[in-house]
Amino acid sequence: MMEEKKNVFDYISEIFATFGIITGIFMILVLVVGDQALGYSSFFEYGKQALSITTLFQLLGLSFIISVCKNILLTDRWIKQMSMLIRNILFFLAITVAIILFVILFKWFPLFDLLAWIGFIVSFAFCCALAIVVSKIRENSENRKMEQALDKFKGKERDL
Amino acid sequence: MKIEIDIDEKYTDLGVKVTAPDLTPDIERIISLMRMMDMQIPVKRDDETILLDVDEILYIEAVERNTFVYTKDSTYESALKLYEFEQQLPEKDFIRISKQSILNLRKVKSLKTDINRKIRATLLNGEQIVVSRTYAEDLRKRLGIK
Numbered sequence: 001m002m003e004e005k006k007n008v009f010d011y012i013s014e015i016f017a018t019f020g021i022i023t024g025i026f027m028i029l030v031l032v033v034g035d036q037a038l039g040y041s042s043f044f045e046y047g048k049q050a051l052s053i054t055t056l057f058q059l060l061g062l063s064f065i066i067s068v069c070k071n072i073l074l075t076d077r078w079i080k081q082m083s084m085l086i087r088n089i090l091f092f093l094a095i096t097v098a099i100i101l102f103v104i105l106f107k108w109f110p111l112f113d114l115l116a117w118i119g120f121i122v123s124f125a126f127c128c129a130l131a132i133v134v135s136k137i138r139e140n141s142e143n144r145k146m147e148q149a150l151d152k153f154k155g156k157e158r159d160l
Numbered sequence: 161m162k163i164e165i166d167i168d169e170k171y172t173d174l175g176v177k178v179t180a181p182d183l184t185p186d187i188e189r190i191i192s193l194m195r196m197m198d199m200q201i202p203v204k205r206d207d208e209t210i211l212l213d214v215d216e217i218l219y220i221e222a223v224e225r226n227t228f229v230y231t232k233d234s235t236y237e238s239a240l241k242l243y244e245f246e247q248q249l250p251e252k253d254f255i256r257i258s259k260q261s262i263l264n265l266r267k268v269k270s271l272k273t274d275i276n277r278k279i280r281a282t283l284l285n286g287e288q289i290v291v292s293r294t295y296a297e298d299l300r301k302r303l304g305i306k
Binding site for chain 2: 075076087139143146147150152153154
C-alpha cells in the first residue's frame, strides 16, 4: 500500500516546520552564549544581537536536507521493507554527514578545534541515541497495547 | 425491471426468484448481495462459482476494477464492489483498512506499528497487510486504544 500522496505545499510546510525548530534552538543558543562566543563561529557573528541572513539560509538548507532524508528514509514511498530501527539509524547517519559538511563548508566552528568536534559528535550522538531509544520504547509500548486490545477483541468475539 | 412481491401464508420459507434472458454482471451482484444476508458470498475461481462462508474471509482487496477475496488457502474473484462488501459484512468483524481493502479482524494474528502511524497486520496464514494511516486511527478506536 502506497504512502498517501503529498503535494508541493506539504513538502514546503515540512521544511519550514524543521527550519522553525532549528532556528528557535539557535536563537536560544545565540541569546545565551552569543557574546562569549563572538568571533568563534559564524553563528555568533553578531554576538547575542542576531542571527545573520547567511546563517538563516544555511539553516534553511539543512532543513531541506533533513526533510529530503526524512521523506526517503522515514516513509515507505521509496523504501518499502526496512525496520524502523535501521531507518532511524540511517536517517541520523545521513543528518550527521550533512551537518559535518555544513560545518566544513560554512565554518560553523574552527575545523581544527578537536574539542569542538568531540563536543559536537558526543552531543549529537547522544541526541540521536536518545531519539532512537525513545521511539523504540514508544513503538514497543504501542505494540503491546495493540496486542492486548486484539486479544481482548477476539475474546469478546468468542464470547458472543 | 419488473419486481413482483408475493406474500402468502402458503410459503414456508423466504424465496427470491430472478428471471432474466442472460446472467449479467448486474444479476450476479444482486445475487451476491442477497447471499451475503445468509453470511455467504458467491465467488469465482477458474470459472467455477463457489459459495464462500463470510467467516473464511481473511481480507478483500480491490485491484483496478476487480474485487478479490482472500481466504487462508485461496484467492477468489467477486462481482461485488468493495463498498458493497463494506455495507453488507458484519461491522463487528470487518473493518476498512485502506482505500483498496477490508480486513477480517478475527483473522488477525498480530498487530504492529509501522512507519508513519500505519499498522502492519499479520494474518493467520502469515501474510502481512498494511493498514493505511487514515484507517489505522479507526482501527485503534475500534480496538479501544484511542
